[in-house]
Amino acid sequence: MARTPSLARALLTGVTLLGVLGSLAACDAQTSDSARSGTRGKPRPITPVAGCAKGWTDPSDRSAARRPARCASGAPAPKPLKKRTKVIVSASTLTAEYLAPLRIGVAKGEFSKEKLDVEVKLLPTPDALPLLAKGDIDVQYAAPEAAVLNGIRQGFDIRWVAGNFTPAPGSKSGFWARLRPGDTAGGVSLKDRTVGTLIGKGSVITYPMAKVLSAHKADLDSVRFQQLGPAEVLTSLKNGGVDAAWLLDPVWRQVDGDTGYAFLGGQPRGEPLGGLLFGPDLLTGNPDAGVAFLRAYIRTVNTYFAGDYKKDRAFLDDLGDVLKTGPDTLAAVPSLRMDWEIRAGTVDRLQKAYAAAGVVEGDPLPEDQVVDRSFYAEAVGHN
Amino acid sequence: MTSENTAASARTAHPGEHPGEGEHGGGSAETTLLVRRPGPGERDPVRAHRRRRAIELSLALAVPAALILLWQLAADQRWIDSRIYPAPSTIAADGWQRAADGKLWPDVWATLKRVVAGYALGTAAGYLFGLLMGALRMVRAALEPLLDALYVVPKLALLPVFLNMFGLGEGPQIALVATTVFFFVWISTMAAVMGVAEGHREAGQVFGAGPWQMFRHVLLPASLPQVLVGMRVAAGVAVLVIVASEQIAANDGLGHLIFDSRTLFQNDVMFVGIVCVAVLGVVFSELVRFIGRRLTPWAPRDRGRPQS
Numbered sequence: 001m002a003r004t005p006s007l008a009r010a011l012l013t014g015v016t017l018l019g020v021l022g023s024l025a026a027c028d029a030q031t032s033d034s035a036r037s038g039t040r041g042k043p044r045p046i047t048p049v050a051g052c053a054k055g056w057t058d059p060s061d062r063s064a065a066r067r068p069a070r071c072a073s074g075a076p077a078p079k080p081l082k083k084r085t086k087v088i089v090s091a092s093t094l095t096a097e098y099l100a101p102l103r104i105g106v107a108k109g110e111f112s113k114e115k116l117d118v119e120v121k122l123l124p125t126p127d128a129l130p131l132l133a134k135g136d137i138d139v140q141y142a143a144p145e146a147a148v149l150n151g152i153r154q155g156f157d158i159r160w161v162a163g164n165f166t167p168a169p170g171s172k173s174g175f176w177a178r179l180r181p182g183d184t185a186g187g188v189s190l191k192d193r194t195v196g197t198l199i200g201k202g203s204v205i206t207y208p209m210a211k212v213l214s215a216h217k218a219d220l221d222s223v224r225f226q227q228l229g230p231a232e233v234l235t236s237l238k239n240g241g242v243d244a245a246w247l248l249d250p251v252w253r254q255v256d257g258d259t260g261y262a263f264l265g266g267q268p269r270g271e272p273l274g275g276l277l278f279g280p281d282l283l284t285g286n287p288d289a290g291v292a293f294l295r296a297y298i299r300t301v302n303t304y305f306a307g308d309y310k311k312d313r314a315f316l317d318d319l320g321d322v323l324k325t326g327p328d329t330l331a332a333v334p335s336l337r338m339d340w341e342i343r344a345g346t347v348d349r350l351q352k353a354y355a356a357a358g359v360v361e362g363d364p365l366p367e368d369q370v371v372d373r374s375f376y377a378e379a380v381g382h383n
Numbered sequence: 384m385t386s387e388n389t390a391a392s393a394r395t396a397h398p399g400e401h402p403g404e405g406e407h408g409g410g411s412a413e414t415t416l417l418v419r420r421p422g423p424g425e426r427d428p429v430r431a432h433r434r435r436r437a438i439e440l441s442l443a444l445a446v447p448a449a450l451i452l453l454w455q456l457a458a459d460q461r462w463i464d465s466r467i468y469p470a471p472s473t474i475a476a477d478g479w480q481r482a483a484d485g486k487l488w489p490d491v492w493a494t495l496k497r498v499v500a501g502y503a504l505g506t507a508a509g510y511l512f513g514l515l516m517g518a519l520r521m522v523r524a525a526l527e528p529l530l531d532a533l534y535v536v537p538k539l540a541l542l543p544v545f546l547n548m549f550g551l552g553e554g555p556q557i558a559l560v561a562t563t564v565f566f567f568v569w570i571s572t573m574a575a576v577m578g579v580a581e582g583h584r585e586a587g588q589v590f591g592a593g594p595w596q597m598f599r600h601v602l603l604p605a606s607l608p609q610v611l612v613g614m615r616v617a618a619g620v621a622v623l624v625i626v627a628s629e630q631i632a633a634n635d636g637l638g639h640l641i642f643d644s645r646t647l648f649q650n651d652v653m654f655v656g657i658v659c660v661a662v663l664g665v666v667f668s669e670l671v672r673f674i675g676r677r678l679t680p681w682a683p684r685d686r687g688r689p690q691s
Contacts, residue, residue, distance in 0.1 A: 130650075150647055226551060
């Protein structure tokens with residue numbers, strides 16, 4: 001009685017597997033078709049926008065003193081789409097402060113004014129990126145990480161369309177080292193030391209990290225990277241598990257002022273390193289919705305985040321509500337400088353750092369294959 | 384089997400051949416006797432075994448081969464997006480290149496070391512505890528509730544605890560594998576020892592066997608086949624858990640390779656890692672099975688020609 005069922009079972013298993021693979025093929029054929037279908041059309045006409053005379057700065061200006069582009073409060077005015085459109089946005093966290101313009105924009109109805117229904121989904125970047133590439137997600141709030149560049153190199157229609165922020169002058173979010181006896185902040189050598197990192201060498205942080213390392217007698221090859229979870233970075237730095245680590249807001253406050261630690265540097269003052277990535281649906285499928293999305297985002301920045309937004313206690317409470325963070329925790333670190341523009345050359349500098357870290361292969365991509373400023377240019381009426 | 388059984392001829396039996404039939408048979412005096420014609424397996428068992436093995440082997444090779452061919456075809460014909468699901472040929476070429484460049488072996492070696500070390504520790508501890516708890520009622524009463532409680536804790540949830548205990552080196556990875564393996568081997572050993580027939584034990588006692596002789600000549604041979612089943616299951620799970628662990632807290636290994644390439648959106652490299660894990664799991668599990676067969680020639684075999 002044993003032989004016939006075992007043969008039947010093997011055949012059944014094979015047929016089932018074939019069926020599953022066939023279904024997978026059919027499902028993916030639909031998404032991959034949509035992902036491949038888009039081609040860039042002619043440049044869209046751009047008309048001046050009221051209140052946005054200072055809504056554009058020279059992309060080549062990277063000075064720390066540069067004032068970010070700003071329109072008047074409430075500008076650019078909404079231009080509702082002809083029909084209500086759903087936009088799915090993914091982010092790897094929903095509580096980080098840099099995400100505030102998106103969360104406040106949704107909460108205050110700025111996207112609704114454009115007839116956009118925005119759904120924000122919590123998804124780790126590695127999970128979200130293939131979905132963005134396939135068109136299952138419209139917008140990813142992330143950064144031009146090595147993975148994004150690898151995806152673009154493979155032919156996926158993904159572009160970095162807007163920046164996010166630059167750190168405030170008082171911020172010490174960045175690279176912190178534990179000082180050994182005899183070390184001084186200016187004379188720390190990081191060579192052969194262990195660096196704790198949240199994301200790994202493929203993160204945009206690699207670029208400022210490489211700058212800090214080169215200023216402290218080391219480079220990306222001469223230190224050991226230890227990938228850690230968010231909760232373990234500070235603990236590992238304190239208990240000696242790692243010698244240095246990149247500390248985010250507001251974690252760095254816990255070592256600030258302690259003579260056993262030194263702040264060695266952070267994100268360049270005038271240069272956003274992250275922001276919004278568009279996939280094929282908004283880049284080529286429905287660019288009107290893409291412009292409307294950025295118009296709402298930029299209007300939110302101009303209306304609620306134009307300056308030191310943490311001075312307003314009532315707004316701080318609103319911010320705490322949407323970010324699920326206590327207002328006092330938010331107030332403990334300086335306001336970010338929200339900045340929707342992308343600086344010229346940032347992608348080149350990132351690629352140089354990624355190449356040094358060995359996380360990208362092949363020739364560097366030209367900037368115009370990674371960055372698309374046309375959406376925010378149209379939103380603020382810059383010709 | 385069905386065809387062999389149905390090829391039968393009927394004979395008529397004489398009344399009274401089977402006592403009592405006349406009393407309960409409703410007055411029928413005849414009984415049908417079925418005589419089964421021997422099937423090919425009985426007429427020529429060696430040939431039948433070879434034939435069955437050939438069919439099994441063909442199926443074992445043909446089904447995966449057909450799937451791989453279909454996958455390749457789907458990628459070539461763009462039924463699937465080969466950038467997200469790379470074609471088998473791309474995976475093979477990339478894996479070959481990485482192996483030739485020497486980029487693959489450090490990760491394979493790192494995973495293998497952790498699996499073997501953790502497996503050895505977990506197996507030894509699990510066997511010892513299983514043996515003691517299976518043989519000694521008091522030890523079982525003392526430890527079983529505690530181990531039962533620990534058994535249901537997802538082992539990956541213990542990784543942060545091991546990180547605190549052993550730091551960032553190899554310790555947490557090996558401890559995690561050892562803990563996972565321990566429970567599989569402990570349970571199968573305890574059950575096997577408890578399941579040794581009382582008659583076997585009594586036979587040992589009749590011959591005056593001491594504790595060591597009872598273990599060596601009764602408990603060990605009787606329990607080892609079932610223990611080895613647990614060890615084989617644990618071998619697969621050891622690979623599974625180390626890959627998950629390496630994704631979280633390691634700088635090398637196949638789990639790290641998969642996670643890192645996924646993070647970098649290098650799907651071809653990710654699939655190379657997945658294939659390597661599958662191969663490693665199969666090889667490790669088959670190695671344990673092979674050793675098990677050699678150690679327990681008296682045990683029924685779960686594959687191949689059945690023992691007579």
